[in-house]
Amino acid sequence: MPLVTATRLVKFNAGHRVYNPAWSDERNSATFGKCSNPNGHGHNYTLEITIEGEVDPETGYVMDLGELKRIAERELVQHLDHKNLNLDVPFMAGTIPTTENLVLACWRVLAPKVAPSRLVRLKLWETENHYVEYDGR
Numbered sequence: 737m738p739l740v741t742a743t744r745l746v747k748f749n750a751g752h753r754v755y756n757p758a759w760s761d762e763r764n765s766a767t768f769g770k771c772s773n774p775n776g777h778g779h780n781y782t783l784e785i786t787i788e789g790e791v792d793p794e795t796g797y798v799m800d801l802g803e804l805k806r807i808a809e810r811e812l813v814q815h816l817d818h819k820n821l822n823l824d825v826p827f828m829a830g831t832i833p834t835t836e837n838l839v840l841a842c843w844r845v846l847a848p849k850v851a852p853s854r855l856v857r858l859k860l861w862e863t864e865n866h867y868v869e870y871d872g873r
């Protein structure tokens with residue numbers, strides 16, 4: 737059977753301070769620049785979620801993208817939206833809240849929830865100018 741991918745976007749906004757707590761303020765500032773501002777800053781994030789599977793002959797769907805939206809909102813968005821990524825989000829605890837660490841955390845949370853489809857790619861936009869991608873490797 738052919739495998740088809742399907743993608744759903746979800747959006748959330750969140751604040752963070754990008755810094756390594758084991759470092760001095762000077763080293764954080766030299767490494768992370770304005771992103772290490774002690775009072776934080778915020779972003780409007782867009783997460784592109786791509787799943788893969790066989791097309792169900794009865795529905796014509798790989799997976800209902802409305803159902804994928806509901807899963808993503810329940811598992812991710814409600815925990816991230818209007819939150820401080822350094823303080824409020826249990827699945828980000830102990831990590832520097834970079835886009836890379838956030839996409840890895842989103843993968844760990846979401847991958848087990850989309851069966852029998854398979855999560856094959858997450859693309860996370862932090863600003864309109866940059867994004868990271870992860871495919872589970």
Ligand SMILES: Nc1nc2c(c(=O)[nH]1)N=C([C@H](O)[C@H](O)COP(=O)(O)OP(=O)(O)OP(=O)(O)O)CN2
Pocket residue numbers: 754771777833834835836862863864865866
């Ligand atoms: N590899 C990464 N690099 C950077 C990350 C990251 O998560 N991974 N994050 C940041 C900061 O969070 C920063 O807030 C990004 O904002 P900004 O520099 O304003 O980003 P833009 O690309 O939109 O703006 P430009 O003016 O075009 O730089 C930095 N680096």
